Amino acid sequence: MARAVTTRTKAINTAVAWTLALVIFFPILYTIITSLKTESEAIAGFDLIPSFTIESYIAVQTQNDYFKPFMNSVILAVGSTILALIVAIPAAWAMAFSPTKRTKDILMWMLSTKMMPAVAVLVPIYLIFLRTGLMDTRIGLTVMLMLINLPIVIWMLYTYFREIPGEILEAARMDGASLWNEIVYILTPMAVPGIASTMLLNIILAWNESFWTIQLTTTNAAPLTAFIASFSSPQGLFWAKLSAASTLAIAPILIMGWFSQKQLVRGLTFGAVK
Amino acid sequence: MATRQTQSLATIMRAPAIILLMIWMVVPLAMTLYFSFLNYNLLNPANTSWAGFFNYRYFYTDPAFFESIWNTLVLVLGVLLITIIGGIAIALLIDQPMFGQGIVRILVISPFFVMPPVAALVWKNMIMNPSYGVFADIAHFFGVAPVDWFAQYPLFSIIVIVAWQWLPFATLILLTSLQSLDGEQKEAAEMDGAGVVSRFIYLTLPHMARAITVVILIQTIFLLGVYAEILVTTNGGPGYASTNLVFLIYRAARLNFDIGGGAAGGIIAVVLANFVAIFLMRAVGKNLD
Numbered sequence: 001m002a003r004a005v006t007t008r009t010k011a012i013n014t015a016v017a018w019t020l021a022l023v024i025f026f027p028i029l030y031t032i033i034t035s036l037k038t039e040s041e042a043i044a045g046f047d048l049i050p051s052f053t054i055e056s057y058i059a060v061q062t063q064n065d066y067f068k069p070f071m072n073s074v075i076l077a078v079g080s081t082i083l084a085l086i087v088a089i090p091a092a093w094a095m096a097f098s099p100t101k102r103t104k105d106i107l108m109w110m111l112s113t114k115m116m117p118a119v120a121v122l123v124p125i126y127l128i129f130l131r132t133g134l135m136d137t138r139i140g141l142t143v144m145l146m147l148i149n150l151p152i153v154i155w156m157l158y159t160y161f162r163e164i165p166g167e168i169l170e171a172a173r174m175d176g177a178s179l180w181n182e183i184v185y186i187l188t189p190m191a192v193p194g195i196a197s198t199m200l201l202n203i204i205l206a207w208n209e210s211f212w213t214i215q216l217t218t219t220n221a222a223p224l225t226a227f228i229a230s231f232s233s234p235q236g237l238f239w240a241k242l243s244a245a246s247t248l249a250i251a252p253i254l255i256m257g258w259f260s261q262k263q264l265v266r267g268l269t270f271g272a273v274k
Numbered sequence: 275m276a277t278r279q280t281q282s283l284a285t286i287m288r289a290p291a292i293i294l295l296m297i298w299m300v301v302p303l304a305m306t307l308y309f310s311f312l313n314y315n316l317l318n319p320a321n322t323s324w325a326g327f328f329n330y331r332y333f334y335t336d337p338a339f340f341e342s343i344w345n346t347l348v349l350v351l352g353v354l355l356i357t358i359i360g361g362i363a364i365a366l367l368i369d370q371p372m373f374g375q376g377i378v379r380i381l382v383i384s385p386f387f388v389m390p391p392v393a394a395l396v397w398k399n400m401i402m403n404p405s406y407g408v409f410a411d412i413a414h415f416f417g418v419a420p421v422d423w424f425a426q427y428p429l430f431s432i433i434v435i436v437a438w439q440w441l442p443f444a445t446l447i448l449l450t451s452l453q454s455l456d457g458e459q460k461e462a463a464e465m466d467g468a469g470v471v472s473r474f475i476y477l478t479l480p481h482m483a484r485a486i487t488v489v490i491l492i493q494t495i496f497l498l499g500v501y502a503e504i505l506v507t508t509n510g511g512p513g514y515a516s517t518n519l520v521f522l523i524y525r526a527a528r529l530n531f532d533i534g535g536g537a538a539g540g541i542i543a544v545v546l547a548n549f550v551a552i553f554l555m556r557a558v559g560k561n562l563d
Contacts, residue, residue: 013372020364021381024441028384030408031396046411091291098284106292113299115495117547119520120540123527124305147298154291179283208389210502211520215528225502229391232398232506239399239406246392257387258380265450268443269488 028250035243042239056244066245069227073249075138076213076223077206080145081153081199087146088153089195093187095154096161097169107158114151118211129216138221141213145206153202156267160194161187197263200256204264207253224249303544309537316531329538338514342522343546345429349436349518350497354490356437361444361489362482366474368445369452379449386442390502397435398424398507428508428516435503440496444489451485452478498547519543 022029034042035057036050060066095103125144134140164187172186210225217226228249231242257264313325333339368378385393401408402423410420423431455478463473501520504510510517510525517525523543527536 010371010373013367013370014374017367017370017372017378018374020367021378024438025381025384027393027396027401027438028388030400031392034400043406045406046408087291087294090287094284094287098280100281100284106288110291110295112551113295115547115551116299116303117520117540117543118499119501119523120544120547121302121306122523123309123533123537123540124302126527127305127533128302147294150291150295150298179280204387208387210390211499214391214502214505215524225389225391228389228395229502229506231395232391242395242399246396250388250392253387253389254384257383261379261383261446262450264386265447268492269447 028254031243031246031250033243034239035247037240037243039238039240042243056238056240057248059241060245060248063241064227064245066227066248069222069224070248072138072221073207073223073225076142076145076221077203079138079142080149080206081202083142083146084150084153084202085157085195085199088150088157088198089191092154092157092161093183096158096164097166107155110151110154114148118148122215125212126215135216136218136220136222141216141221141223144212144216145209148209148212149202149205152205152267153198156198156201156263157191157194159266160198161191163194164190197260198267200260201263201267204253204257204260306537306540306544309533310541312534312537314533316533325534329534330542332535333538333542338517338522341514342517342519345514345516346498346518346520346546348429349433349500350494352430352433353437353440353497354493356433357440357444357493358486358489360437360441361448362486364441364445365449365452366478368449383442383446385438386440386446388439390439391506393439394432394435394503394506397431397438402431424508425512428512432500432503432507432516435507436497436500439503440493443493447485447489448482451482455481494550495547498543498550519546 030048033048033050036052036054037047038051038053038055041047041051095107129135129140132140168186168190169182172182177186207223208225210229213223213225214229217223222230224245228242228245231245310329311325311327312322313328314322364382368375368382372378388396399407404410404420404422404425407420409423413420421427459477460473463477468476499520500518501524504516504518504521505524508516510521514522519539520543523536523539526532526539
């Protein structure tokens with residue numbers, strides 16, 4: 001910088017930015033605080049200092065069997081991500097290293113499937129799930145979440161794979177490496193960071209998906225999105241409990257999200273902004 | 275050089291993804307199209323018959339349909355306006371030298387990772403509740419009557435919640451773009467005597483144009499599908515005041531068991547989404563490579 005930043009400017013920047021950041025973060029902070037209050041404290045008016053009780057956390061488990069939707073969320077998010085990777089890694093690999101004239105078109109077409117509104121296929125998917133007994137099953141929903149995130153996963157992997165220098169692969173081929181060896185010993189180690197980022201982003205997206213998870217579950221396969229949504233009925237007005245359930249529902253993803261800021265930008269903009 | 279063998283292997287490797295997405299795209303859409311021409315109600319499936327364009331006519335003559343289209347547009351445009359302007363402002367601010375920049379960034383992007391039902395219920399209960407919410411406490415502090423947000427301004431309240439969720443996304447992308455701006459260019463402009471405002475208009479804004487385009491496109495796709503936030507707060511009401519197209523179709527298909535009507539609405543949603551996609555792509559096409 002040509003111009004030295006005075007301490008005063010820096011202090012003002014800091015004050016303004018921190019105030020704004022805390023206002024934006026406030027609903028999350030207040031949820032965490034409320035989760036540590038008793039139910040009567042929770043509706044007793046604004047108070048930033050709770051009594052630090054964990055009774056609400058115990059209550060969501062004992063009264064609402066919280067562990068079940070939580071595990072459903074884990075299984076759906078991780079399961080759909082692994083399924084998507086199994087399909088997407090070979091496809092992205094092929095398009096990145098053996099591109100044809102149509103590769104660009106195929107990629108654009110895949111992107112366009114993401115533009116189809118979910119609600120447009122609500123009726124057939126709902127009926128298919130009803131008829132085939134997939135309704136309220138984890139396997140059905142896992143496949144659904146895999147399908148809706150597949151275009152993003154392929155795109156993201158594609159942009160990562162393209163950065164792997166093709167010369168290395170060619171050198172390996174010259175040395176007589178088979179395609180299988182090429183993938184296992186050369187490509188995979190170089191691709192692991194990209195695959196890990198893709199995985200992280202997809203788990204976040206699948207964890208928070210709130211249309212199909214609510215439409216296609218009732219109790220057995222209901223993940224946290226559907227479980228929390230059931231708190232919207234008037235008799236569910238227990239704020240401390242709602243806050244405890246919410247805190248546990250967002251904490252793992254919030255922490256993952258903090259570590260994946262860069263990947264998020266790349267993944268959600270289909271590599272258009274890096 | 276790719277040999278014929280690797281080429282055919284590549285085809286095999288691409289195939290599962292392409293076939294899956296093809297099935298995923300064609301089969302349900304074809305079914306939706308077919309159902310949209312049927313009189314088909316799950317409460318009375320024996321009476322299913324060919325309906326021609328009845329379902330479309332029904333949608334078209336229903337005042338709720340136009341209200342929901344209008345609400346959809348207001349919701350999308352309202353959230354875009356808030357997140358783009360707010361995102362640019364916050365990105366410019368965070369880009370300044372300060373203490374604890376990393377933590378500020380983390381705090382600002384956090385709402386994006388909150389699942390929609392949690393975001394909506396927290397805002398509905400703890401922030402906007404007319405009796406016990408934080409806004410009501412603030413109103414009491416200033417001696418004003420608290421506002422019953424979801425009863426009086428249902429759509430606006432939902433816009434606020436959705437904008438809170440997407441502001442971090444816009445900020446993060448615009449900040450990433452801002453940080454890739456060449457520092458030397460900024461200095462040169464500064465040396466040439468360009469003020470803060472003209473530097474922003476002639477240097478920063480054009481540099482961010484691509485990122486802004488991307489934010490608009492991606493957010494629009496997601497904002498057209500807002501559902502859970504409405505379900506847990508207003509349930510589309512009062513009346514149809516906060517019903518968007520997604521919620522209207524959900525009502526028809528799931529609450530009224532009207533398969534034909536829901537399907538016709540779905541086809542309309544596809545047309546609308548395509549219209550928006552084409553319109554946006556064209557309007558901003560020159561900014562995308």
